[in-house]
Every structure is written in structure tokens, then in C-alpha cells.
Amino acid sequence: MSEEIKNTAEPKANNKILEVDNLRVYFHTKKGDSKAVDGNHFDMYENQTLAIVGESGCGKSVTAMSILGLVSEPGEIMPGSKILYTGNGKNVDLAKASDAEIQDIRGNEISMIFQEPMTSLNPVFTVGEQIMENIRIHEDISDEEAKARTIKLLGQVGISRPDEVFNNYPFQMSGGMNQRVMIAMALSCSPKLLIADEPTTALDVTIQAQILMLMNQLKNELGTSIMLITHDLGVVAQVADWVNVMYAGKVVETADVQTLFKNPKHPYTIGLMSSMPSLATEGSRLNVIEGTVPNPVYLPKGCYFADRCKHCMQKCLESQPPVVEFENGHKAACFLYEEAEQKGE
Numbered sequence: 001m002s003e004e005i006k007n008t009a010e011p012k013a014n015n016k017i018l019e020v021d022n023l024r025v026y027f028h029t030k031k032g033d034s035k036a037v038d039g040n041h042f043d044m045y046e047n048q049t050l051a052i053v054g055e056s057g058c059g060k061s062v063t064a065m066s067i068l069g070l071v072s073e074p075g076e077i078m079p080g081s082k083i084l085y086t087g088n089g090k091n092v093d094l095a096k097a098s099d100a101e102i103q104d105i106r107g108n109e110i111s112m113i114f115q116e117p118m119t120s121l122n123p124v125f126t127v128g129e130q131i132m133e134n135i136r137i138h139e140d141i142s143d144e145e146a147k148a149r150t151i152k153l154l155g156q157v158g159i160s161r162p163d164e165v166f167n168n169y170p171f172q173m174s175g176g177m178n179q180r181v182m183i184a185m186a187l188s189c190s191p192k193l194l195i196a197d198e199p200t201t202a203l204d205v206t207i208q209a210q211i212l213m214l215m216n217q218l219k220n221e222l223g224t225s226i227m228l229i230t231h232d233l234g235v236v237a238q239v240a241d242w243v244n245v246m247y248a249g250k251v252v253e254t255a256d257v258q259t260l261f262k263n264p265k266h267p268y269t270i271g272l273m274s275s276m277p278s279l280a281t282e283g284s285r286l287n288v289i290e291g292t293v294p295n296p297v298y299l300p301k302g303c304y305f306a307d308r309c310k311h312c313m314q315k316c317l318e319s320q321p322p323v324v325e326f327e328n329g330h331k332a333a334c335f336l337y338e339e340a341e342q343k344g345e
């Protein structure tokens, strides 16, 4: 029995492109170390979408930032962390790579879509210029070729009249259109791995559904591996193959998407599900999980979810819960299932 979930998303026949092992990211603050990510383990494969789900402050974005080499002081990727990127025949530990090595991969083989497109797009350049620029940083091609590729990409993300939109400034377009531009930019170098951090949170539901469909299509057509970060289980249900549920810097449950929805084990996962509008029965009140995620500077000795958990027992306050394995790689870190584990069920 180990104390941390070592997730291994179903490999099927796909190539592994990322192996994250024992990832710890601490922010060294005056009050002490803020353990934003404290022992994260997972693998990513081509043509798969891994969803990372959890409330705000659970370490989802910090996990993504570490893969992209964007953790800076007072943050530190702690010694012993491994982020092995094996896409495109490479073998680079991004936890230890130099800035130059990371820059060569970021925006090229690994790219990212952020929550708020308007803060990531430059207001003084047209969207076409920005995508072209991104292509030319990584590839030595002519203006004409870069422009043609940009217009094609805008079309691929579902923008009609892409040759006109090429000349638009971000402020001339809706949030949904700008998010499509961000996706086109993220795809401009045919990434092996796309990290999407709350990509649809700022969008209305119709646009959200279109963007999620687009991401699914990319995965299927280009074999892209997608890491989808969200606090919304509804989004997970629509696009994920595999799911890691994070709480206070740790993965508390991992499973394929069908299993997770059919048979959630961790009280936190169950709580998240019963707070989803689409899963609650009509007319019933939504169950919000009372309380808040603990401050990562002052983590309790026992289970981090204990103070919010309906099933909390004495031992939950005293030590870290065991990781219990169910069928098909489904795992949860919780004392509730400890006996089943011991009986070998």
C-alpha cells in the first residue's frame, strides 16, 4: 500500500509521450512552504485526453506550469520530481531541462490554451499576424507560406471567412472567436501535447460545446495528447478518456471516464458529482461541498479532505489515507476502502 496514487492511464496501443513522477512544486513563502503540488504521478499517451479536475486551488494550473517550464521564484520544482517528455523521439526531463531546451519544446511540441483568451492575445496585432509570428519562431518558412498556413488553421478551428478574420484585431471579435484563435495558435506547430487550462470557463455553453467538440476532433485526427484542466465535471464527461481528481496538491482518485462516473469512490469525487447541475435531479437542491480547500502552507497531518468529509473517522485525522486499487487501474486514496484492500477484494 503506498500513500500516493501512481496513475497509469490505459496505454492501449498508444505511445507514451509524458511521464510525470513524484512531481512536487513548492512556493517558498515567508510563512513556510506552500505545497501547491505534492506528489503527482501520471502518464500521458498519444490520442488521449487526460482530464485534471478539482476545485480552485488544488494545484491543477501549477502542474501545467511545471510541464511548460513556467514555474519561477518563489516557486520551485523540488528535487526528485520527474517530467519526462518522450514525444517526437525525444527523451527530456522537463523538471531539470535548461531554459533553452524547454523553449525549444514549448509552443512547438507542447502548447497551451489558457482560460482567458483576451489576456493571452496581443491587442495591437491582428490575429493573423500573431499566429504567423508563432509559426515563424519555430520554423524557417516564408511569409507567404506562414500566411497560407495561418488561414488554413483558422478555417480548421471553425472560423468562417478565415481570410477576412486574419486581419481582425482581438477586440473586434467575441470571446468564443478569440478562444478559437488561441486554439489555432496552439495548434500552429502541430503539438504532440496540448495543455488546455480551463479553456471554456469564460465561454457560454453553446460555444463551450463547440470548442470541446473541436478538441475531440483534434485528438482523433492529429493524434494529439490533450491535458484538459477544469473544475467542471460536465466538461470532463464530454471529452476525457482518463481522469485524475486532485485535492490540495494530490491526486485523490484516478480512473477511466466511464468508471469514474459510474462508480466514484472518493467522497470528494462524489461531492463534486452531486454539485453538478446536470447530474442533480430536477427540483432538488444542489449539494455544494461545505468548507474550503486547505491552505497548502498549513496542511493537516491526516487526510486533507477530512474536515469536509461526511465519512470522517478518527484515523482520517491521524494519518494519510492508503491508496486502494479497484478494477482497471481505478484507484482512490481513502480509508473507507482499506478493509476491502486488506482482504484482497
Ligand SMILES: Nc1ncnc2c1ncn2[C@@H]1O[C@H](COP(=O)(O)OP(=O)(O)O)[C@@H](O)[C@H]1O
Residues within 6 Å of the ligand: 027, 029, 034, 035, 036, 037, 054, 055, 056, 057, 058, 059, 060, 061, 062, 063, 074, 075, 295, 296
Ligand atoms: N506564485 C505563487 N506563489 C505562491 N503560491 C502560489 C503561486 N501560484 C500558485 N500558488 C498556490 O498553489 C496552489 C495551487 O494553485 P493552482 O495550481 O493555481 O490551483 P488550481 O489551478 O487548481 O486552481 C494554490 O494554493 C495557490 O495559492
Ligand SMILES: [Mg+2]
Residues within 6 Å of the ligand: 057, 060, 061, 062, 197
Ligand atoms: Mg487554475
